Amino acid sequence: MRFDEGAGLDLSEVSDQRGGGGIGGRVAIGGGGLGVLGLVVYFLLSQFGGVAPSGSGLSGLGSGEQTDNSSLSSECRTGADANRNRDCATVAVINSIQDYWAAEFARSGQTYRKATTNFFSGGVRTGCGNASSDVGPFYCPADSEVYIDLAFFQELRSRFGAQGGPFAEAYVLAHEYGHHVQNLNGTSDRVRTRSGPASDSVRLELQADCYAGVWANHATTTPTENGRPLVTDITQDDINRALDTAARIGDDYIQRELGGGQVDQSKFSHGSSKQREKWFTTGISTGDPARCDTFSTRDLG
Numbered sequence: 001m002r003f004d005e006g007a008g009l010d011l012s013e014v015s016d017q018r019g020g021g022g023i024g025g026r027v028a029i030g031g032g033g034l035g036v037l038g039l040v041v042y043f044l045l046s047q048f049g050g051v052a053p054s055g056s057g058l059s060g061l062g063s064g065e066q067t068d069n070s071s072l073s074s075e076c077r078t079g080a081d082a083n084r085n086r087d088c089a090t091v092a093v094i095n096s097i098q099d100y101w102a103a104e105f106a107r108s109g110q111t112y113r114k115a116t117t118n119f120f121s122g123g124v125r126t127g128c129g130n131a132s133s134d135v136g137p138f139y140c141p142a143d144s145e146v147y148i149d150l151a152f153f154q155e156l157r158s159r160f161g162a163q164g165g166p167f168a169e170a171y172v173l174a175h176e177y178g179h180h181v182q183n184l185n186g187t188s189d190r191v192r193t194r195s196g197p198a199s200d201s202v203r204l205e206l207q208a209d210c211y212a213g214v215w216a217n218h219a220t221t222t223p224t225e226n227g228r229p230l231v232t233d234i235t236q237d238d239i240n241r242a243l244d245t246a247a248r249i250g251d252d253y254i255q256r257e258l259g260g261g262q263v264d265q266s267k268f269s270h271g272s273s274k275q276r277e278k279w280f281t282t283g284i285s286t287g288d289p290a291r292c293d294t295f296s297t298r299d300l301g
């Protein structure tokens with residue numbers, strides 16, 4: 001995945017709360033003590049704001065909440081910076097995703113409201129309660145913002161065994177923005193059943209995967225304000241790496257590899273590895289959000 005070297009990056013779409021580039025900014029977070037299984041459970045629930053409960057034991061939060069974009073602002077100015085620096089690439093991806101959805105909403109006469117992505121380190125306070133990094137990246141419907149400890153991308157490789165890479169990381173962000181789209185168009189409210197292979201939760205998650213693919217389909221043709229696309233190149237290797245990541249966060253894979261070995265479909269909340277690959281593929285091959293109707297289909301894959 002490559003970015004247009006001369007394109008400008010819009011830092012207003014991110015809020016860096018990592019605290020002075022990591023110096024003394026790491027938030028000590030008490031309680032919780034989520035192990036691998038905790039991570040899995042909370043990661044899966046993240047789209048509902050089902051993150052660590054606010055209040056008890058998390059009073060140490062605070063030092064990491066200050067937004068300080070100065071370091072990003074000096075490092076991440078252009079697409080050339082995004083090609084060199086992973087944090088800048090994340091900013092560029094967020095810009096591209098929101099440029100696409102703004103244009104897509106406009107095409108259907110709707111208005112897209114931009115969502116800020118918060119970079120945090122250790123722990124963060126959100127409209128959905130306090131959260132530690134263990135929850136993984138998530139979207140909070142209550143404040144309409146995305147939260148990510150960028151260390152998660154390293155964890156995807158080390159703990160989940162994913163190949164990783166910039167486009168695999170872009171898939172993760174595009175999935176979270178898929179939840180933002182669902183929040184804006186009211187789909188999130190359709191969720192009644194929260195676990196099981198055909199549950200609304202699984203349908204919501206697979207749709208977010210499909211929306212991620214839809215963005216990817218349009219990424220190299222969506223112009224920024226300067227009229228040129230920010231993303232210039234997505235290779236087959238990039239797509240394979242995103243599919244690899246999708247497979248590593250499928251419910252069955254997580255249960256088998258990280259949760260004790262037994263696959264229990266009744267606990268599915270995001271869909272199987274195959275389903276996640278299928279719906280991302282549907283999105284990227286059609287580029288049509290209407291094809292992401294996971295709520296009506298009888299065939300989730």
Ligand SMILES: [Zn+2]
Binds near residue numbers: 047205208
């Ligand atoms: Zn999700």
